[in-house]
Amino acid sequence: MSNNPITRIGVFTSGGDAPGMNAAIRAVVRSAKYYNLEVYGIYRGYEGMIQNDIKKLENINVGYILERGGTFLKSARSAEFRTPEGRKKAYDNLTAHNINALVVIGGDGSLTGAHLFYKEFGIPSIGIPGTIDNDLSGTDSTIGYDTACNTAIQAIDKIRDTAVSHDRLFFVEVMGRDAxxxxxxxxxxSGAAATLIPERKMPIETLIERLKSRAKAKKQSNIVIVAEGGKSGGALEISQKVKKFLxxxxxxxxxxxxxxxxGSPxxxxxxLASKxxxxxxxxxINGKADVMVGVINNKIVYTPIKKAIVDxxxxxxxxxxxxxxxxx
Amino acid sequence: MSNNPITRIGVFTSGGDAPGMNAAIRAVVRSAKYYNLEVYGIYRGYEGMIQNDIKKLENINVGYILERGGTFLKSARSAEFRTPEGRKKAYDNLTAHNINALVVIGGDGSLTGAHLFYKEFGIPSIGIPGTIDNDLSGTDSTIGYDTACNTAIQAIDKIRDTAVSHDRLFFVEVMGRDAxxxxxxxxxxSGAAATLIPERKMPIETLIERLKSRAKAKKQSNIVIVAEGGKSGGALEISQKVKKFLxxxxxxxxxxxxxxxxGSPxxxxxxLASKxxxxxxxxxINGKADVMVGVINNKIVYTPIKKAIVDxxxxxxxxxxxxxxxxx
Amino acid sequence: MSNNPITRIGVFTSGGDAPGMNAAIRAVVRSAKYYNLEVYGIYRGYEGMIQNDIKKLENINVGYILERGGTFLKSARSAEFRTPEGRKKAYDNLTAHNINALVVIGGDGSLTGAHLFYKEFGIPSIGIPGTIDNDLSGTDSTIGYDTACNTAIQAIDKIRDTAVSHDRLFFVEVMGRDAxxxxxxxxxxSGAAATLIPERKMPIETLIERLKSRAKAKKQSNIVIVAEGGKSGGALEISQKVKKFLxxxxxxxxxxxxxxxxGSPxxxxxxLASKxxxxxxxxxINGKADVMVGVINNKIVYTPIKKAIVDxxxxxxxxxxxxxxxxx
Amino acid sequence: MSNNPITRIGVFTSGGDAPGMNAAIRAVVRSAKYYNLEVYGIYRGYEGMIQNDIKKLENINVGYILERGGTFLKSARSAEFRTPEGRKKAYDNLTAHNINALVVIGGDGSLTGAHLFYKEFGIPSIGIPGTIDNDLSGTDSTIGYDTACNTAIQAIDKIRDTAVSHDRLFFVEVMGRDAxxxxxxxxxxSGAAATLIPERKMPIETLIERLKSRAKAKKQSNIVIVAEGGKSGGALEISQKVKKFLxxxxxxxxxxxxxxxxGSPxxxxxxLASKxxxxxxxxxINGKADVMVGVINNKIVYTPIKKAIVDxxxxxxxxxxxxxxxxx
Incomplete structure (x- = not known):
């Protein structure tokens, strides 16, 4: 799309942070150096682009961060970037730094911003899916999802210890607003007794039936997983409904x-983040733009951002x- | 106190479970075997004593449990044990099993029960302090406290990752109703910005002042720890108060x-639990009764239960x- | 292949143990119960089959094991199973228990045994790939591989702490004899300085060159990963060669x-193991036999054992x- | 000893690194700031003191390091510091920086250096015991020891999984050269079958006897812990001796x-490190010098370095x- 060769990449993280974002930034910086390109870090996402919070990154800046959670480039919401004036200001700052390509690491909202920005100003950008929600097409897994799953089951393992010891019924709410x-x-x-998710409504009667039948089978522990965005309500609401029946x-x-x-990714x-x-x-370098890079069946795949964000x-x-x- | 030699020990866990209780049960069983005594496990604490849920324990029953959280003997509350009739029933069941000594692992409520039981029926009992709250005298640390502290800071480490990435202020509520x-x-x-505990009231103005001064000093993360039983309210209430000021x-x-x-202890x-x-x-074996065993300054110390539970x-x-x- | 309906499944683990084997056994037992089949556990793999170490399994036997490493059915090598007489004895024991189907969880050697056994006696068997080595075709990942990778990087994270503090060069040997x-x-x-594996020989000069160039770039840590089965020798041999140059x-x-x-899977x-x-x-149940079940591109796939074990x-x-x- | 008030503290880590050293440095910096003193970090211990590798530290420099293993000030051995000329050079560098007090974090060798330096040049210094070996008097525990113990048992937990699955006997060598x-x-x-340590020689016959008796009792796992510095040899030598008998x-x-x-402390x-x-x-500030600070029975105690290092x-x-x- 762009005919000018890429010489200076701007990289930033945006939206909710996810473990592995630092590893992705590191990989961008080190591979850019490998290919003799310069890299600039844009702090606090689109907000920093507007505020001109932009610094040169060298290999030394990404040492010893691969294993750290969060994102050292920070992340923030930007109301101003939603306005044409805000985006113009951002573009001007990039131009002033001679940044002629972007890598954005984030979820669907962050990629939507990149898509819009590309359409308006033509700076080629590639998105890296970074979100614990795993709700992006164009990749089998998003960065942070596997870590979040492990954090969840390790926490539930601990909860199971006390659930079993007291023959208690636990409702554990995990993240995932829409997914x-x-x-x-x-x-x-975690060997849950039931899992309630946004996509599928489980009638309360079915849940009660399941719990009663497990009680008969003398199951040692009863843990019900509830996704935060479920239509039946969060863990608290559901627990109160169940309490009436049981x-x-x-x-x-x-x-x-x-x-x-x-947490450490x-x-x-x-x-995944490194790749x-x-x-x-x-x-x-190969002239791609307005795409998200993902891994499907162990192979690197580039999908138009517009397609990837349609969840x-x-x-x-x-x-x-x-x-x-x-x-x- | 008792003149009859101990021949058969009953062991049970009671009250809120704590990591390390399994290790303590294991140590009781294995050392009893070492000294040629028999051991019976009483399931679900005083409730199981009343329900006669009592089984012989061999070394094989405590294999591979040292590292597990919770308590395989389970724990439960017993309203019936608070009645003289309930305690009589419990005593009869112990007698029927020829159990002539008790080891109770639990917190202050559990030790109080043992003290009462000893006074009424004279079965010698020794308490082992097992509670994450660390609120028992007669020992530098209770079983489970160190594990709970580590679980807390590991969770806060993860929270700090996301707090730093988004420049957020987090209120994290930890356990400890009265302590x-x-x-x-x-x-x-965890390098918290402030810690609010039941024992000391921190005026909301002091907290606000601290947070403002940290903002000036550009501290990277702001995490406030709140003990659940604080007089100023839990994390939720305090966060709402702070929100008004900031x-x-x-x-x-x-x-x-x-x-x-x-979690694994x-x-x-x-x-500590093994010791x-x-x-x-x-x-x-040495004729002690109605005492709690603890470790003070690395030395094993026996304290009258009545003294240990006065918190x-x-x-x-x-x-x-x-x-x-x-x-x- | 088999015309008789499956009524009783024998399940066992064989070869080197891998985290997740317990989760796989649990899934076999619970799904068999779900489909109204009986399940027998065969202890210590083929050796237990010959020794008739076979016990009925109920849901209760697989409670609270999902999260444990190792295999509660144990694993062992069996020289006798390599003889026709041994296999005949094994077959007779299975027949005496009315076991008319097998699930074997293990690596290539274990699946080879199942294939041979099927050819000789016609008992339908399905293999589940359980090995940390990930060296089986017919599945994107084998059970235990992901856990082993995480154990390795968590250990290397610790080593990096001390490597950076002392500016040391570490050689860390990980498992993987042929892969x-x-x-x-x-x-x-782990952001290694170099990775030496069996499949590709890296000349010692290349390694030295890499280390020297990193020294110039003032990289903070230098960790070289060595697969145990590498042709250039293990970590110890390679470190000694490097020492001569540096x-x-x-x-x-x-x-x-x-x-x-x-470790906990x-x-x-x-x-993966549950699936x-x-x-x-x-x-x-659907009449498959002599196949290994795997997951390719998130889909369940059955591959003839003969094909899967050709590494x-x-x-x-x-x-x-x-x-x-x-x-x- | 010194009559001049302390105004500028030099802090450094020396000897083998230990988890918690960063937390100790952070506490030195932050409390110095709290008391309106300046702090300088001396990199790579005594070597950096001689090489003049000294930088001012602010609160910002110790943000987000509390939870990291290793020491960001690095550590190194210094042959030159053992010479009077080396120490003079070091002293001159300190003087040039107007550093008039020292905090040294390390083991017995590091504290010995500080003691010598104090005697020669009179700069007041306080030692903080930082070593995983726990071999310093004057404190119940040294910084890093608790973390090392946890790392060891978590590793042994994993080893036990595979030991139990295969009925194997494992010899696990842990650190602790003299202690x-x-x-x-x-x-x-970890519920070991035996523990071999430098301080006490266990005859090989006793070990064999123990293992045989455990085999009779059908213990599930057999793990023998060996301290690296044991007189009977390391884990490898002992395992070979045992192999001959069994x-x-x-x-x-x-x-x-x-x-x-x-690893994270x-x-x-x-x-402990913070305290x-x-x-x-x-x-x-209170005029102490040539002492090591420790915690005995939960109380802060200052012990003359000369006394603390006599192990x-x-x-x-x-x-x-x-x-x-x-x-x-």
Whole structure:
């Protein structure tokens, strides 16, 4: 699309942070150096682009961060970037720094911004999917999702210890506003009694039936996973409904919350982030623009951003079935 | 006190479970075997004593549990044990099993029960302090406290990743209804901006002042630890008060909850539990009764239960001072 | 293949243990119950089959094991099973128990045994790939591989702390006798200076050159990952060769060893194991035999065992390239 | 000793690094600021003092390092500091920076250096015990010891999974050249079959006897902990001796090695390091010099360095006894 060769890349993180973002930034910086390009870090996403919070990055700046959660470039929301004036200001700052290509690491909102910006100003940009929600098409997994799943099951492992010791029923709320990926994974991975997700409504009667039948089978622990955005309400609401049907149960609720956003990334997320960071730089060098880079079936794939952000990614049917069978 | 030699020990866990209880049970069973005594496990605490849920334990029953959280003997509340009739029933069941000594692992309520039971029926019993709250005198640390502190700081480490990335102010609620031990430790251990505990009221103005002065000093992260039982309210209430003073802050709340009760015990808790389990059995053999066994200054110490449960244990003044200095 | 309906499944683990094997056994037992089949556990693999160490399994037997490393059915080598007489004895024991289908969880050697057994006696069997080495075709990942990679990088994270503090060069040996999967993953995931694997010989001069160039670039840490089965020798041999060229380097060696075989399985391995366990039972019900069940591109796939054990699975070229770029 | 008020503190880490050193440096910097003193970081210990590798430290420099293993000030050996000329050069550099007090964080060798330096040049210095070996008097625990113990037992937990699955006998070598603290703790904490330490020679016959008797009792796992500096040799030598007596045992050896030096410090070590860092600064302000600050029975205590480095600290007799009873 762009005819001018890429010489200076701007990289930034945007939207909710996800473990592995630092590993992705590192990979962008190091591969850019490998290909003799310059890299500038834009702090606090689009907001920093507007505020001109932009600094040159060298290999030394990304040493010893691969294993850290969060993003050292920080992230922020930017109301101003939603205005044409804000975007113009951002463009001017990039131009002043001679930045002629962008790598944006974030979720669907962040990629939408990049798409818009490309259409308006033509600076080629490549998106890297970084979000614990795993709700982007064009990649089998988003950066941070595997870490969040592991954080969730490790927390639930601890909760199970106390649930079993006291024969309690626990409702554990995990993140995933519109997508039940973490919930279904954590449900299978923690041997949950049931998993309630936004995509599928489980009638309260079905849940009660399941719990009663497990009580008969003398299951040792009863943990119900609830995705935060479920239509039936969060863990607290559902626990209160269940309490009415099962007044003798000793019920507790834990909302895992922001725990799931942090922590040292897993092996999977580090490798994924490293791969996508290198592939983003190589994509820009090869003239790609307005695309998101992902890994599908272990292969690097570039998908038009417009296509990737249309969230049609769904939890696998097999996973639903297996979660159901194993919770009986 | 008792003139008859101990031949058969009943062991049980009671009250809120704590990581390391399994290690303590194991130590009781194995040291009893070492001294040629028999051991019976009483399931679900005093309730199981009344329900006659009592089984013989061999070394094989405590294999591979040292590292597990929770308690495989389970724990439960018993309303019936609070009645003379209930305690009589419990006593009859013990007698029917020829159990002539008890080891109870639990917190102050559990030890109070043992004290009462001893006074009424004369069965010698030794208490082992097992509670994450660390609120028992007669021991430097209770079983589970160190693990809970580590669980708390590891969770806060993850939260800090996302707090720093978004320049957010987090209120993290930790356990400790009447005692701020976990909170103060987690506050020092996680570099908190402030720590609010039941024992000391911090005026909201002081907290606001601290946060403002940290903002000036451009501290990277702002995490306030709140003990659940604080007089100023839980994390949620305090965060709402602060929000009024600092409307521009991006504030989040996480309640760690039952996470802190489970998980594989730390090295410290495993060693402590092992030591106390052996010392409880040796104490019974040596004619001790109605005492709690603890470790003070690395030495095993037996304290009358009545004295241990009078909760006058307080967070160290040095710890307060250090927490304050390091949060400036 | 078999015309008789499956009624009783024998399940066992064989070969080197891998984290997630317990989760797979649990899934086999619970899904068999779900489909109204009986399940028998065969202890210590083929050896237990010959020794008739076979016990009925109920849901209760697989409670609270999902999150544990190792295999509660144990594993062992069996010289006798390699003889026709041994296999006949094994067959007779299965017949005496009315076991008319098998699920074997293990690596290539274990699946080879199942294939041979099927050819000789016609008992339908399905293999589940359980090995940390990831060296089986017919599945994107084997059970235990993801956990082993995470164990490796977490260990290397600790080593990096001390490597950076002392400006030392570390050689860390990871498992993978014939396959560099763990090494390459750990190399990318830990930001290694170089990764030496069995599949590709790196001349010692290239390694020396890389280290010297990193020294110039003032890289903070220098960790070289060595797969145990490399042709250039293990970590110890290579470190000694390097020492001759770089006599002033402060060099240390750590061999991670059996650490990598144990530990609580990751979210990925728990989900994979659960999925494969259910799919193995469903496969048997649907008349499949002499196949291995795997997951390729998130879909359950059955591959003839004979095809799966021909180890032509190779580390991805992209991974090599990315490892190389990021280590410069 | 010194009549001039302290105005500028030099802080450095020396000797083998230990988790929690960063937390100690942070506490020194932050409490110095709290008391309106300046702080300079001396890189790479005595070597950096000689090379004049000295930089001013502000609060910002110690942000977000509390939870990291290693030491960002680095550590190194210095042959030159052992010479009077070297020490003179070091002194001149300190003087040039107007540094008039020192905090040294390290083990006995590092404290010895400080003692010598104080005697020669009179710059007041306070030592903070930082070593995983726990072999310093004047404190109940040294910084890093608790973390190392936890790293050891977590590794052994993983090894036990595979040991149990294969009925193997494992010899695990832990650190502790002259002191069996880590070994005895890990032995109790991991339920070891035996623990071999430098301080006490266990005849090979006793070990064989123990293993045979455990085999009879059908213990599930057999793990022998060996401290690296044991007179009977390391894990490898002992395993070979045992193999001769028990040729049918399936024996494996794992040397944990430098793993034990790194990793995020535990709650205990973070609190200890924070406390000692503050107390060191307060000690200097109060005119103390040539002392090591420690915590004994939860109280801060200053001990003359000369007394602290005379290593007469011994593993507690109770611990030996308990380790023995629980391994039967």
């Amino acid at each position: 039940g990926f973490i919930a279904v994974n954590a449900g299978i991975g 007044p003798n149960y000793d019920i507790r609720v834990t909302i895992l919350g922001h725990l799931q956003r942090g 897993t092996s999977f997320d580090r490798t 996508l960071g290198v592939a983003a730089v190589e994509g820009l 049609d990614k769904e939890v696998d049917e097999d996973d639903f079935r297996i979660a159901k069978i194993l919770s009986q | 701020g031990f976990i909170a103060v430790n987690a506050g020092i251990g 409307p521009n802050y991006d504030i989040r709340v996480t309640i760690l909850g039952h996470l802190q009760r489970g 730390t090295s410290f808790d495993r060693t 106390l389990g052996v010392a409880a059995v040796e104490g019974l 006058d244990k307080e967070v160290d003044e040095d710890d307060f001072r250090i927490a304050k200095i390091l949060s400036q | 560099g999967f763990i090494a390459v993953n750990a190399g990318i995931g 006599p002033n380097y402060d060099i240390r060696v750590t061999i991670l060893g059996h650490l990598q075989r144990g 990751t979210s990925f391995d728990r989900t 494969l366990g259910v799919a193995a039972v469903e496969g048997l 032509d699975k190779e580390v991805d070229e992209d991974d090599f390239r990315i490892a190389k770029i990021l280590s410069q | 069996g603290f880590i070994a005895v703790n890990a032995g109790i904490g 040729p049918n045992y399936d024996i494996r050896v794992t040397i944990l090695g430098h793993l034990q030096r790194g 535990t709650s205990f070590d973070r609190t 000692l860092g503050v107390a060191a600064v307060e000690g200097l 007469d600290k011994e593993v507690d007799e109770d611990d030996f006894r308990i380790a023995k009873i629980l391994s039967q």
